[in-house]
Structure formats: C-alpha cells, structure tokens
Amino acid sequence: MTRETRGVGMSRLIGGLVLALLATTSQAAYQLNFQEPATKLAREVYDLHMMMMYICGVIFVGVFGVMFYSVFKHRKTPGQAAATFHENTTVEILWTVIPTIILLVMVWPVTKALIAMRDSTSADITIKATGYQWKWGYDYVKGEGEGIKFKSALSTPRDQIEGRAPKGEHYLLEVDNHLVVPVGKKVRILTTAEDVIHSWFVPAFAVKQDAVPGFIRDTSFRADREGTFRGQCAELCGKDHGFMPIVVDVVSAEKYSAWVAEQKTKMAAVADDPSKVWTLDELKTRGESVYTQNCAACHQPTGKGLPPAFPALDGSKIATGPKDAHLDIVLNGKPGTAMAAFGKQLSDAEIAAVVTYERNAWGNKVGDMMQPAEVKAARK
Amino acid sequence: MNTAATTANGHIAGHDDHAHHPKGLMRWVTTTNHKDIGTMYLWFSFAMFLVGGCMALTIRAELFQPGLQILEPERFNQMTTLHGLIMVFGAIMPAFVGFANWMLPLQIGASDMAFGRMNNMSFWMLPPAALLLTTSLFVPGGAAAAGWTLYPPLTIQQGMGMDMAIFAVHILGISSIMGSINIITTILNLRAPGMTLMKMPLFCWTWLITAYLIIAVMPVLAGAVTMTLTDRHFGTSFFSAAGGGDPVLFQHIFWFFGHPEVYIVIIPGFGVISQVISTFSRKPLFGYASMVYAVAAIAILSFTVWAHHMYTVGMPITAQLYFMYATMFIAVPTGVKIFNWTATMWRGSLSFETPMLFAIGFIFLFTMGGFSGLVLAMAAVDVQMQDTYYVVAHFHYTMVAGALFSAFAGAYYWLPKWTGHMYNEKLGQLHFWLSFIFFNMIFFVQHFLGLAGMPRRIPDYALQFTEFNQISTIGAFGFGLSQLLFLYIVITCIKGGEKAPAKPWEGAEGLEWDVPSPAPHHTWEVQPIVK
Numbered sequence: 003m004t005r006e007t008r009g010v011g012m013s014r015l016i017g018g019l020v021l022a023l024l025a026t027t028s029q030a031a032y033q034l035n036f037q038e039p040a041t042k043l044a045r046e047v048y049d050l051h052m053m054m055m056y057i058c059g060v061i062f063v064g065v066f067g068v069m070f071y072s073v074f075k076h077r078k079t080p081g082q083a084a085a086t087f088h089e090n091t092t093v094e095i096l097w098t099v100i101p102t103i104i105l106l107v108m109v110w111p112v113t114k115a116l117i118a119m120r121d122s123t124s125a126d127i128t129i130k131a132t133g134y135q136w137k138w139g140y141d142y143v144k145g146e147g148e149g150i151k152f153k154s155a156l157s158t159p160r161d162q163i164e165g166r167a168p169k170g171e172h173y174l175l176e177v178d179n180h181l182v183v184p185v186g187k188k189v190r191i192l193t194t195a196e197d198v199i200h201s202w203f204v205p206a207f208a209v210k211q212d213a214v215p216g217f218i219r220d221t222s223f224r225a226d227r228e229g230t231f232r233g234q235c236a237e238l239c240g241k242d243h244g245f246m247p248i249v250v251d252v253v254s255a256e257k258y259s260a261w262v263a264e265q266k267t268k269m270a271a272v273a274d275d276p277s278k279v280w281t282l283d284e285l286k287t288r289g290e291s292v293y294t295q296n297c298a299a300c301h302q303p304t305g306k307g308l309p310p311a312f313p314a315l316d317g318s319k320i321a322t323g324p325k326d327a328h329l330d331i332v333l334n335g336k337p338g339t340a341m342a343a344f345g346k347q348l349s350d351a352e353i354a355a356v357v358t359y360e361r362n363a364w365g366n367k368v369g370d371m372m373q374p375a376e377v378k379a380a381r382k
Numbered sequence: 383m384n385t386a387a388t389t390a391n392g393h394i395a396g397h398d399d400h401a402h403h404p405k406g407l408m409r410w411v412t413t414t415n416h417k418d419i420g421t422m423y424l425w426f427s428f429a430m431f432l433v434g435g436c437m438a439l440t441i442r443a444e445l446f447q448p449g450l451q452i453l454e455p456e457r458f459n460q461m462t463t464l465h466g467l468i469m470v471f472g473a474i475m476p477a478f479v480g481f482a483n484w485m486l487p488l489q490i491g492a493s494d495m496a497f498g499r500m501n502n503m504s505f506w507m508l509p510p511a512a513l514l515l516t517t518s519l520f521v522p523g524g525a526a527a528a529g530w531t532l533y534p535p536l537t538i539q540q541g542m543g544m545d546m547a548i549f550a551v552h553i554l555g556i557s558s559i560m561g562s563i564n565i566i567t568t569i570l571n572l573r574a575p576g577m578t579l580m581k582m583p584l585f586c587w588t589w590l591i592t593a594y595l596i597i598a599v600m601p602v603l604a605g606a607v608t609m610t611l612t613d614r615h616f617g618t619s620f621f622s623a624a625g626g627g628d629p630v631l632f633q634h635i636f637w638f639f640g641h642p643e644v645y646i647v648i649i650p651g652f653g654v655i656s657q658v659i660s661t662f663s664r665k666p667l668f669g670y671a672s673m674v675y676a677v678a679a680i681a682i683l684s685f686t687v688w689a690h691h692m693y694t695v696g697m698p699i700t701a702q703l704y705f706m707y708a709t710m711f712i713a714v715p716t717g718v719k720i721f722n723w724t725a726t727m728w729r730g731s732l733s734f735e736t737p738m739l740f741a742i743g744f745i746f747l748f749t750m751g752g753f754s755g756l757v758l759a760m761a762a763v764d765v766q767m768q769d770t771y772y773v774v775a776h777f778h779y780t781m782v783a784g785a786l787f788s789a790f791a792g793a794y795y796w797l798p799k800w801t802g803h804m805y806n807e808k809l810g811q812l813h814f815w816l817s818f819i820f821f822n823m824i825f826f827v828q829h830f831l832g833l834a835g836m837p838r839r840i841p842d843y844a845l846q847f848t849e850f851n852q853i854s855t856i857g858a859f860g861f862g863l864s865q866l867l868f869l870y871i872v873i874t875c876i877k878g879g880e881k882a883p884a885k886p887w888e889g890a891e892g893l894e895w896d897v898p899s900p901a902p903h904h905t906w907e908v909q910p911i912v913k
Binding site: 030031032033034035036037046047050051054055058061062065066068069072073076077078079082083084085086087088089090093094097098101102105108109112113115116117119120162163164165169171172173174175193197198199201203205208209210211212214215216217219220232233234235236237238239240241242243244245308309310311338339340 | 524623706721745749842
C-alpha cells in the first residue's frame with residue numbers, strides 16, 4: 003500500500019472518520035480504541051478501559067450538564083441578583099464520599115486483572131528479550147526451542163524512511179527475524195538490556211515490560227489466536243528508539259515445532275568453525291555485512307560517522323593504528339559513550355571480520371587482518 | 383520617616399521623589415520592587431513560552447507525515463527534551479511566580495515581598511539558565527536528548543549538552559527555592575492586621591502551599607541530577623548496575639520530585655480560577671474552607687504517589703497496587719474542587735468576559751485531563767498506555783488547558799490592574815476561542831494515537847498513525863499563531879485603551895481592587911485594617 007498524495011488523503015478524512023468509528027480491525031487509520039486483543043488478559047484490559055470510559059462519561063455528562071445549565075440559566079439578567087449561599091456541609095460530604103465509593107468500585111476489577119497480569123509462573127516457554135541500541139535479541143532459554151537465539155532488527159529500508167521509495171504496508175513495524183511462539187501456550191518473557199533502558203511492548207497482548215540493563219524483569223502472555231502481532235520499543239533509548247520494533251508470529255503447535263527444527267539446523271550451519279583460518283577477502287566480505295547490520299547506524303555506511311557523538315572510522319587513528327587497541331574498543335566498548343561492548347553481541351568470527359573490514363575499507367588501507375582466534379584470546 | 387498625609391490606598395504622599403532610584407536598564411537590573419520583578423517574570427515566561435512553542439512546532443512539523451523530513455532522530459530527541467524543560471521550568475513556573483510577585487503583596491495588604499534583594503536575584507538567575515538550555519543546542523553533540531525526565535543510563539552517554547542542562551536545572555531550582563522562601567515569609571508575616579489565614583484570597587493559599595512543595599522537592603531533583611553528573615564525570619555508579627547501582631533508583635528520586643512538581647505547576651492556577659469564577663459569578667466562592675483543605679490534601683497526597691509514573695519498571699505487584707490506590711485518592715479532593723467551582727457558578731449572576739471564558743474552559747478541559755489521569759492510574763490498563771501518546775495527551779490537557787489557561791485567565795483578570803487600561807475584550811474572546819479549538823485539535827486525537835499503540839518520543843511512525851498526526855500538527859500551528867494574538871492584545875493594552883477603574887470587575891473581592899489602576903509603584907505602605 004503506497005501513500006497517496008496529501009490532497010487525495012485529506013479528502014478521505016471524513017469518510018475515514020466514519021469508517022473508523024465502525025471498524026475494530028487491529029491497525030486501521032483513525033483507530034479510536036485499542037488494537038484487537040489476542041490474549042484473554044488483553045481482552046480484560048480492553049473491557050476495563052471501556053468500563054472506565056462509561057463511568058467517566060456518566061460523570062462528565064452529569065457535571066458538565068449542571069455546569070452548562072448554569073452557564074445558560076444563571077447568566078446575569080437585569081433584576082436577577084446572585085444568590086449568596088457559599089457553603090453546605092451535607093452536600094460537601096456527599097460529593098466527597100460518593101466519588102470515593104465510585105473509585106473503590108472501579109479499582110476492584112482492576113486489582114484482579116493486575117494480579118493475573120503479574121503471574122508469570124508455570125510458563126510453557128521462556129524467552130529472554132534483550133534490548134540493544136537499537137534492536138532486540140531473543141534467547142529461547144526454556145521449553146521447546148531452547149537454545150535458539152537470534153537478533154531482530156528493523157528491516158524497513160533507509161530509502162523508505164528518507165522518502166526515496168514508497169513506504170511498505172508494515173513501514174517501521176517489520177523486522178528481519180520474527181519472534182515465533184506457539185498459540186495457546188504460556189510464554190514468559192524475561193527482559194533485560196545491554197546498554198540503556200528499553201521496553202518490550204506488544205499492544206495486542208497488553209504486554210509492556212521495561213528492559214533495564216543489569217537486571218532481569220519478566221512478563222508473560224498466552225496468545226489465544228494465530229497471527230502476526232507488532233509492537234515497538236516503549237522507553238526512549240537514544241536516536242533510533244522509534245526504529246526497533248517487535249514482531250511476534252503466533253503459530254500452531256505443529257508449525258512451531260517445524261520452525262524450531264529449522265532454526266536449530268540453520269544455527270548449526272552458520273556456526274563458524276573455530277579452527278578455520280580466514281582469508282583477507284572472506285574477512286572483508288563477512289565484515290562488511292556485520293558492519294552494515296551493527297555499526298552503520300552510528301558510524302554510517304560511508305564510515306564518516308556523525309561526529310562528535312559517533313566518530314568517523316574512515317581515517318581514524320584507532321582503525322588505522324595498532325590492532326589490539328582497535329580490537330579492544332570493538333570488544334569492550336567505550337564506557338561513558340554510546341559505543342557498546344560488541345564482544346557481548348557478536349561472535350569471534352564476526353568481530354574478527356568487522357575489524358578487518360574497517361581497517362581495509364573506504365580510505366583505510368592498513369592491509370592487515372585479524373583471525374577469530376585472536377579475538378578469542380583477547381576476551382577476558 | 384515621612385508622616386505626612388496618606389492617600390486612600392496607603393501610599394505616603396510626598397514619597398513620589400524617586401531620584402534616588404535608577405532609571406532605564408539599571409532600574410530593572412537592580413529593582414527590589416515586587417511589581418517590577420513580577421513584570422520581568424511575566425515577560426520572561428512569555429518569551430520562553432514562545433521559544434518552547436517553536437520547538438513544539440518543529441516536532442509537530444516533523445510528525446506531520448511518516449518518514450524523516452526535517453530533523454535527524456537525535457535532533458528530534460533534543461527538541462522534545464528542551465521543549466519539556468523550557469515549558470515546565472522556563473515558562474509555566476516563572477509565569478505563576480510572576481503572578482505571585484505582582485499579586486500577593488497587593489492581596490494581603492503588604493508593601494512588598496519580605497526579601498526584596500533575594501527576589502531580584504531569584505529573577506535574574508533565570509535568563510542565564512535559559513541561555514544555558516537554549517545554547518546547548520549548538521554545542522558539539524547538541525542538547526540533552528533523553529527527554530525532560532532525564533533517565534539514565536541514556537543520560538550518562540550524552541555529550542556536554544547534558545551537563546549544560548544539569549546546571550540549568552540547578553540554577554532554575556535555586557531560583558524557585560528562593561522565591562518560595564520569600565513567598566512563605568511574606569504570607570506568614572506581612573498580612574495586614576485582621577487578615578487571618580482563613581480570610582486570605584484563595585490565590586494566596588494556593589501559593590503558600592505550593593511554596594512548601596517547592597522547598598520540599600526541588601532539592602530532590604537537584605540530588606538526582608547531581609548524581610547523574612557524578613556518574614557521568616566522577617566515577618560514581620549510582621545508576622549503573624555494573625558498579626552496584628540501579629538505573630531505576632533515578633526514576634524513584636526523579637518522580638518523588640516529579641509528581642509534586644506537576645501539582646506545583648497547577649495549584650497556583652487553581653487559586654486564580656477560584657478568584658475568577660467567584661468574581662464573574664458575582665458570588666462568594668463556595669466552600670472556602672473545603673477548597674483550602676482540598677488543596678492541602680492534594681499537596682500532601684502528591685508525595686505518596688510517585689511510582690505511578692513507573693508502573694512498567696518491574697516493581698513488585700504490592701507496590702503497583704499501593705501506588706494505584708494512593709493515586710486514585712487524589713481524584714477525591716480534586717473532584718471536590720471541580721464541584722465547588724460549579725456550585726459557585728450555580729445561581730450566581732454570570733457574565734462571560736475573557737477571564738471567565740478561560741476559567742470555564744479550564745474547568746472543562748482540566749477535568750478531561752483528570753479523567754485520562756484516572757485511566758492511567760489503573761495499573762492494569764496503564765500497561766497499554768505508558769510511554770504512548772495517551773500520556774502526552776493527558777499531561778497536555780492538564781498543563782496547557784489547565785495551567786496555561788489559568789495563567790491566561792489571571793493575565794486578563796489582572797491586566798487592568800497592572801496597566802491601567804482595559805484590554806480589547808473582543809480580541810480577548812477571540813484569543814480564547816482560537817486557543818480552545820486549536821488546543822483540542824492538537825491533543826484530543828492524541829488519546830486515540832496512544833490507544834492505537836503509538837509510542838512517545840519517536841520522530842517517525844507506522845502508517846496507520848498518519849491521519850491523527852496530521853490533524854494534531856495542523857492544530858499545533860493554529861494554536862501557536864493564536865498566541866501571537868495574545869502578545870498583540872497585551873502590548874496594545876499596555877500602550878493604551880479604555881481607562882480601567884480601580885475595580886473593573888463588578889463582582890471582584892480583595893484588597894488589590896482597593897488600589898488604583900494601574901497600581902502605583904509603591905502600595906500599602908500603610909497597611910489597611912481588614913475587618
């Protein structure tokens with residue numbers, strides 16, 4: 003679906019508004035309410051919100067009915083003086099006690115829902131979601147699929163973001179690797195982060211849990227229908243906070259098992275042979291791919307960076323200087339800056355490749371290379 | 383001391399010789415006069431309002447369409463951060479301090495604030511702080527870009543713009559604390575004979591309570607940003623798990639300040655509204671004592687609810703439940719105030735000059751902000767709304783349609799007293815209607831964006847959010863332009879217009895209406911006796 007020009011879009015305003023009032027699809031324009039719930043808890047949250055809207059609506063009509071009646075009826079008219087009353091203890095007590103009772107009535111079902119929401123025991127599958135600047139990493143730590151791990155980054159091309167290509171249907175809500183879970187099973191999500199606070203948010207599940215670096219939090223959901231559900235990072239985490247979405251595929255039990263098997267095979271295939279000796283060209287090719295996925299967001303595809311926050315690598319002293327200093331900063335990051343410790347995120351081969359690439363790309367022509375074994379040795 | 387005849391308003395005759403007071407620029411630099419200082423606060427706050435408003439327009443322009451058109455994401459984050467800091471600390475708080483300076487001595491029958499020189503210093507600290515904040519945009523790395531809430535560890539990563547913001551916050555905080563000391567001392571010690579606390583205009587009560595809140599919590603903010611500074615530069619790890627600290631500690635400290643802060647912003651506004659509603663209903667405020675107790679209750683309760691800003695941070699469920707129950711309780715005294723204002727209007731004799739329009743608009747729209755606040759208080763539902771545009775809608779309803787509208791109400795209400803002229807009533811009403819309509823265009827649709835799942839603080843968004851973002855942006859430009867009308871109204875009122883009597887509003891009560899319009903440079907040099 004491409005975006006129409008603004009003129010045509012505006013003329014759809016009225017029609018769209020009417021449509022939206024009737025529509026309850028999960029992601030429509032002019033959407034007025036929550037996304038279509040995909041879990042029992044999300045449905046409860048939807049209903050709780052509707053209950054609150056009705057109660058607030060009644061109070062709204064009551065209070066402003068009285069007020070606007072007064073605006074109309076008690077306007078200054080000749081010969082009609084203002085009344086002089088200015089206190090009434092009974093009325094004051096009533097309108098303190100009655101709202102208190104209304105609040106207590108409201109809070110009881112919310113309490114029950116919250117207790118259910120915070121119960122993440124007896125999960126069938128446990129997955130750790132790690133927030134990075136700026137993507138998610140998923141580790142299946144317990145249950146069917148245990149051992150699977152991958153990163154999940156935004157897959158919307160830069161061209162679309164910068165207006166050089168028409169935007170796709172799932173613009174900004176699409177990733178390279180989806181999180182896959184089976185339908186009807188309780189999934190416990192552990193959240194943590196590698197650098198700053200992020201937050202894992204999927205509206206259709208009514209799940210949001212902050213991912214705090216150095217700590218583990220948890221939440222859980224049990225999806226009751228199959229489908230693809232999209233969410234976003236919900237805690238400001240730096241420049242690409244708006245560009246690290248979450249996509250969850252809820253599939254049948256059979257499809258899930260098939261996916262698990264496929265992932266395990268894939269992981270075995272791409273696992274790098276630790277004894278392999280790489281050639282310069284192999285390192286540079288692999289390194290370019292690693293660079294594009296992990297480094298280009300800040301240091302730019304051109305290597306020119308966005309100084310001073312993100313220094314240039316093209317012509318940099320570190321990238322053309324001694325290998326061990328270059329390796330150190332990639333492995334261990336630079337505390338107090340946005341340069342993360344990529345040793346935690348990338349394998350020995352990936353780090354060896356990206357360091358080699360940086361030393362031999364753009365204007366850099368150092369000519370040397372790094373083997374995965376050197377990276378392994380440098381890890382403390 | 384001159385014992386010659388006094389004029390009706392207590393101004394000592396023959397004391398008009400100001401040859402010993404400087405003229406021109408030095409008058410303003412060295413003044414200890416509450417009216418001069420109040421005027422400076424008001425002009426400063428309006429200038430900051432326009433600066434913060436331009437930042438908002440930049441944000442809304444970027445958000446007009448999906449895609450990145452105007453700002454790089456990092457710049458966008460700087461805009462949102464500075465917009466928040468400037469509006470809260472540079473616009474709305476100084477505006478109400480300006481009202482306090484102008485009106486408190488007049489209302490309690492005092493000749494000036496208790497500490498004239500400290501008053502001068504409180505104001506003059508503000509322009510350097512504002513400069514620090516605004517110029518931080520142009521230093522290497524740009525301004526702080528972690529949101530006005532400044533959460534670590536993101537703040538630890540930032541460049542020198544963050545340090546400038548930290549220093550600006552320190553200076554702004556010190557200014558507020560000194561101002562509050564002044565206000566408390568003035569109200570408690572300098573009231574005219576016969577003016578007991580329970581005879582004070584409600585505006586004085588609201589500022590008395592607000593001043594205590596400020597003294598209690600601004601140091602807490604100072605602590606939080608200082609810990610951020612030392613984590614950044616001096617090797618501490620208050621907010622870093624690797625060093626034994628906890629990022630969430632900052633959130634607790636910040637919001638312990640932050641929640642009372644939002645009441646600091648709104649409570650003086652409550653005072654203005656009480657006076658305006660009573661005046662234009664030609665009826666005494668309903669339930670004066672309850673109104674005082676309600677504000678005091680809100681202020682005390684505000685210390686007990688801070689973690690409702692942090693429901694998703696991972697706290698134990700018992701804590702979530704406690705904060706939910708405590709937060710809901712604030713709705714009770716707030717509701718009492720809404721009902722009391724309505725009861726003041728009931729069977730009054732109402733007229734709808736501009737201050738009254740803004741006051742009624744306040745009650746209507748602030749209550750809507752209260753409803754969305756109630757929804758957010760419900761922790762199980764908040765999971766869906768936290769960090770989405772629903773929160774943005776909520777706090778703009780309370781802070782713009784709430785605090786800003788009450789400031790406009792006060793400005794129109796007291797402009798005749800300050801300037802000696804009536805403002806142009808037709809234009810004032812136009813300013814109200816334009817503001818009201820465009821405000822709702824900006825923020826009502828943001829409730830829907832939040833419900834639909836659009837997060838906050840993002841420069842670009844998925845396609846389904848486009849239409850409401852477009853409506854919101856158009857509203858923003860309309861609202862911004864309408865504020866230039868206010869500037870025009872104020873300037874023309876200062877320069878001329880129908881002469882204002884001492885009491886231009888038929889139903890007005892209070893000592894400020896016993897002095898001439900414009901109020902002379904010195905008033906109540908002999909205190910009135912209040913019966």
